[in-house]
Amino acid sequence: MEQKLIPEVEREWSKISFKWRRLLPIKKDRPPSPIKFESDEKVLKELIERSNKIINEIIEKAKIKASGHAKLITTDKIVIDPRVRWKCQIPVCFGFGTSLNCPPHSPTTEQMREIVNSYKHAILISFYPPIKNHVFPSIFLGVQGDVNLLNQMVGMIEGEATYMGYYLAMGFKGGPCVGCGFFSPEYFKDLMQQKKIPLCPVLDNQMCRQYLRARPALEACGVDSFATAVKCGEKAPFVINPEHPEESVPFVVWHGIVLIV
Template identity: 25%
Template sequence: MAAKESSIQVQDISSVRNKQAPILLPQDSLEEIDLLAKEFGFHEFHLLQTSEIVTARWVGLKCRYGCANYNTSWCCPPAAPDFQSVRELLTEYELALLLMSENRNQHFYRNSSEKRRVQIKQWKATVSLERKLFLLGYYKAFGLPAETCALCKECAYPKQCKFPNEKRPSLEACSIDVFETLKKIGHTARLARKIEDCFHSYSLILLI
């Protein structure tokens, strides 16, 4: 969704801490998460307090009007949790990871298989990282991957999901405003305006 001109870099973990976050997560845990995030191909992550996650109704409006995935996927509205449920869910967590991956696809509008490949990669990375975090003791870990599930060429919705272990509601489907959330932690999202620009995709993992 956003682009920047610089080369791909994994952020120094010393800068992922927000002011109050260190109280809730020790340095060695942060280092462990940093290694895992890199292992799963994420280029950057931010540790957020869930109070910093912005939800907004306009996100759902864009799902409902103007997106071909509306009412066609288990991971999108109206199958995804509604606005109020997400607001309530966020109060059950204190910390979350906002994970960014940076991609380029100069054939974005013509090569749907390449687009799908990128989507699947990030979807699986989010769900696998969630699983690893669970095994490390973050038993509440729950991932909200980017965009929509593309594991099947065509989603089985409303019939039974073909890979229910990997079924999650997407970040956008949960009405999370990534632009405003990034702003809250001092980062700016910029749009990829040209086809040759890299674009950023964001996933969220609710952590503790």
């Protein structure tokens, strides 16, 4: 039986990612971009414009009351602190040891510092999701959806940077892996009901089911995303307790970082 190829513009993510569709023009309709080894002010400006378009369209597709933006930063403003990674273990986070993108399997603080020092410019993503998703009773499923959207933003922006010639672009996002397993919107309800859920296949020497989509957690690599954001001129965040009334929380923010060149 002849296999029918799905047009690229109609390809969708799995149900784990809420059937998200490709938002930008089909890559084959654009001319190839020459590989770039240095910063190009004009190209970086265009990349930021495209990044903001990606963020806005992902939010629009999700049909949620949220906002977000991307800004170009220098990597010397990225704050790396070993205490951040230790907070994954003290107290033990529910994501610890569950995927390749969380400790002890993710890049270490020392490795992350070496990676960041190899770049000069990066894109800082700030995503302000609905507050209700981070307090009771919606927090059990709302957070997973928001982290999933952030993951899409990071992946799309990294891909866009790569297409524009920055072939070593590398993306990281806040929060555990949402590709599959316990922190995905698909399985988290099962976890709450103490049902058996799939484990990260990579830890079982299998191929990642969300390859090219899954991204490491910033915290897992020792990046203090809040301190980094404030250093880059973003608003200082708040410590939120899920029991706080929704109206008492000023805002909720998640961050992602894409290293460019």
